[in-house]
Amino acid sequence: MPDSAVAALLAQGRPRADAQRNVERLVAATREALDELGLAVTTRDIAQRAGVGLGTLYRRVPSLDALLAAILTDTIDEMTERAAHALDSPDAWQGFAEFAESYVQLRASSCGLHDALSGRGERLDLEPRITRLRRAMRQLVQRAQKAGVLRSDLDWRDVPFALATAIPPGHTIGLVPGDDQWRRNLRIILDGLRPARSLAPEAPAAPAVPSD
Amino acid sequence: MPDSAVAALLAQGRPRADAQRNVERLVAATREALDELGLAVTTRDIAQRAGVGLGTLYRRVPSLDALLAAILTDTIDEMTERAAHALDSPDAWQGFAEFAESYVQLRASSCGLHDALSGRGERLDLEPRITRLRRAMRQLVQRAQKAGVLRSDLDWRDVPFALATAIPPGHTIGLVPGDDQWRRNLRIILDGLRPARSLAPEAPAAPAVPSD
DNA sequence: CCAGAAGCGGAACAGTGTGACCCGCTTGGT
DNA sequence: ACCAAGCGGGTCACACTGTTCCGCTTCTGG
Numbered sequence: 001m002p003d004s005a006v007a008a009l010l011a012q013g014r015p016r017a018d019a020q021r022n023v024e025r026l027v028a029a030t031r032e033a034l035d036e037l038g039l040a041v042t043t044r045d046i047a048q049r050a051g052v053g054l055g056t057l058y059r060r061v062p063s064l065d066a067l068l069a070a071i072l073t074d075t076i077d078e079m080t081e082r083a084a085h086a087l088d089s090p091d092a093w094q095g096f097a098e099f100a101e102s103y104v105q106l107r108a109s110s111c112g113l114h115d116a117l118s119g120r121g122e123r124l125d126l127e128p129r130i131t132r133l134r135r136a137m138r139q140l141v142q143r144a145q146k147a148g149v150l151r152s153d154l155d156w157r158d159v160p161f162a163l164a165t166a167i168p169p170g171h172t173i174g175l176v177p178g179d180d181q182w183r184r185n186l187r188i189i190l191d192g193l194r195p196a197r198s199l200a201p202e203a204p205a206a207p208a209v210p211s212d
Numbered sequence: 213m214p215d216s217a218v219a220a221l222l223a224q225g226r227p228r229a230d231a232q233r234n235v236e237r238l239v240a241a242t243r244e245a246l247d248e249l250g251l252a253v254t255t256r257d258i259a260q261r262a263g264v265g266l267g268t269l270y271r272r273v274p275s276l277d278a279l280l281a282a283i284l285t286d287t288i289d290e291m292t293e294r295a296a297h298a299l300d301s302p303d304a305w306q307g308f309a310e311f312a313e314s315y316v317q318l319r320a321s322s323c324g325l326h327d328a329l330s331g332r333g334e335r336l337d338l339e340p341r342i343t344r345l346r347r348a349m350r351q352l353v354q355r356a357q358k359a360g361v362l363r364s365d366l367d368w369r370d371v372p373f374a375l376a377t378a379i380p381p382g383h384t385i386g387l388v389p390g391d392d393q394w395r396r397n398l399r400i401i402l403d404g405l406r407p408a409r410s411l412a413p414e415a416p417a418a419p420a421v422p423s424d
Numbered sequence: 425c426c427a428g429a430a431g432c433g434g435a436a437c438a439g440t441g442t443g444a445c446c447c448g449c450t451t452g453g454t
Numbered sequence: 455a456c457c458a459a460g461c462g463g464g465t466c467a468c469a470c471t472g473t474t475c476c477g478c479t480t481c482t483g484g
Contacts, residue, residue, distance in 0.1 A: 015430090015431090016429095016430060016431065016480085016481060016482075017481075017482090018430095018431075018432090018480070018481065019430075019431060019432090019481095022431085022432085042470085042471065042472080043471085043472060043473080044470095044471090044472095047433090047434095052432085052433080053432060053433030053434055054433075054434065054435095054472090054473080054474090055431085055432060055433055055434070055474085055475080055476090056431075056432060056433075058472090058473065058474075059430095059431070059432080063472080063473085064472065064473090065472095114381070117383075117384060117385050118381045118382040118383055118384060119382040119383030119384075119386075119388075120382060127386065130385055130386045131386060133385055134385040134386050134387065137385065154396070154400075157387050158393075158396050158397075158400070160384050160385055160387060161380055161384055161387070161389060161393055161396070161397060162396075162397055162400050162401075164380065164381060164384040164385075165377040165378055165379065165380055165381065165397050166377055167377065167381070168373050168376065168377055169326070169330045169376060169377065169379070169381060170330040170331040170332060171329075171330055171331030172329060172330060172331075172372050172373055172376040173329050173342050173345055173346040173349065173372050173376075174331075174339060174342045174343060174346050175346065175369050175372060175373070177373060181370075181373055184366070184367075184370050184373070184374075185370070185373060185374055185377050187404075188366075188370070188374050188401060188404035188405060189374075189400060189401060189404055190404070191403070191404040191408075192399075192400035192401055192402070192403040192404030192405075193400060193404075196403075227459090227460090228451085228452060228453075228459060228460065229452070229453085230451070230452065230459095230460075230461090231452095231459075231460060231461090234460085234461085254441080254442065254443080255442085255443060255444080256441095256442090256443095259462090259463090264461085264462080265461060265462030265463050266443090266444080266445090266462075266463065266464095267445085267446080267447090267460085267461060267462055267463070268460075268461060268462070270443095270444065270445075271459095271460070271461080275443080275444080276443065276444090277443095
């Protein structure tokens with residue numbers, strides 16, 4: 001039930017057909033704007049994307065924050081479900097890695113979710129849902145550590161941090177991240193999370209290449 | 213000459229002693245506020261920290277942006293100098309790793325620098341200085357790759373991205389990052405950047421631990 | 425087809441926070 | 455002791471926000 005919060009927010013008797021259509025547009029537009037703009041979305045951003053006036057937005061929705069909170073609640077709950085599902089995987093590493101991929105992908109593709117999970121947006125009161133997600137991720141990480149497929153010299157909390165940081169923070173030193181930069185970062189991070197593999201020799205190659 | 217831009221901005225004949233003192237306070241306060249608040253600093257933040265009125269700020273400084281740009285220019289130039297210095301290290305990996313550590317540390321400890329290098333703050337026209345830093349980092353990375361001490365299956369640009377992402381973006385799923393979280397992340401990332409070390413067996417341990 | 429209720433758009437409002445300016449008072453240096 | 459240089463912070467103009475309101479339009483049931 002990944003849409004339950006939004007459904008609850010917009011519950012109403014029997015709206016007119018055009019009103020129903022506008023509500024759907026509004027929700028879609030909000031998701032879109034939230035993805036692109038993060039928690040800095042404004043009512044005008046949303047109304048414009050939906051091709052709708054401000055009055056229409058406020059007809060169905062008590063406030064902007066209530067709308068954002070409902071959408072984010074559903075998104076977070078969906079992540080939690082995925083984490084719980086990953087616990088069922090027979091392979092502890094594969095379960096973890098697959099979850100990590102979809103977790104990072106979702107965070108990378110939605111600034112709004114990223115903002116919410118990064119502690120911005122306390123005004124939305126999402127802590128209870130975030131707590132559920134955190135617990136599920138903890139189980140996933142600790143299972144992998146106990147199975148010996150994830151470094152045990154780390155606190156489990158280091159793993160969520162490492163995953164969260166796979167998302168590029170905008171540009172970097174003038175370089176524009178590709179849409180798949182999160183995947184490239186995640187590859188490095190997942191490699192770094194595997195148990196120490198003979199800790200490569202300090203300097204196996206030539207000491208320095210003065211050329212260039 | 214890491215203070216040249218600030219010095220140039222504030223150049224003046226022979227200010228009165230109290231005026232000179234206030235300018236110094238102002239610069240120190242701006243650095244501090246920039247570290248804590250990032251590019252969102254306001255004139256009031258700065259004046260208050262300096263224990264000075266707004267009028268005093270505008271006496272010496274043409275605009276807030278000019279002040280921020282001068283300070284950030286000097287900070288970026290200092291990073292560039294460190295990168296250039298690291299190129300002199302006889303050990304390509306050590307030179308790279310040491311630079312990486314101070315680079316990430318500086319970004320982690322100064323929101324303002326992090327903002328600037330993350331592409332926020334185009335209004336400040338820092339591109340020329342950022343370009344110099346980027347070039348220096350490229351040399352450092354490619355030297356390490358040629359020396360065989362850094363994975364060669366990565367584009368050099370992936371490395372700045374990986375380093376930039378070591379900085380935790382605020383909280384994560386409700387967990388508060390410690391002051392040294394960047395160091396923990398960096399450790400994972402640096403391990404992931406070393407050449408493939410026998411790519412650990414897929415699942416060396418028990419398939420799953422249903423306990424917990 | 426039509427009446428009237430439901431719905432609509434967007435101008436308007438109130439609040440906040442910003443950078444920048446100015447001017448009556450204070451202070452340092454000669 | 456004089457007075458220019460310097461100071462503080464009240465003030466202005468503006469940008470932008472969430473929300474409300476109301477005259478007009480559109481849907482729908484009979």
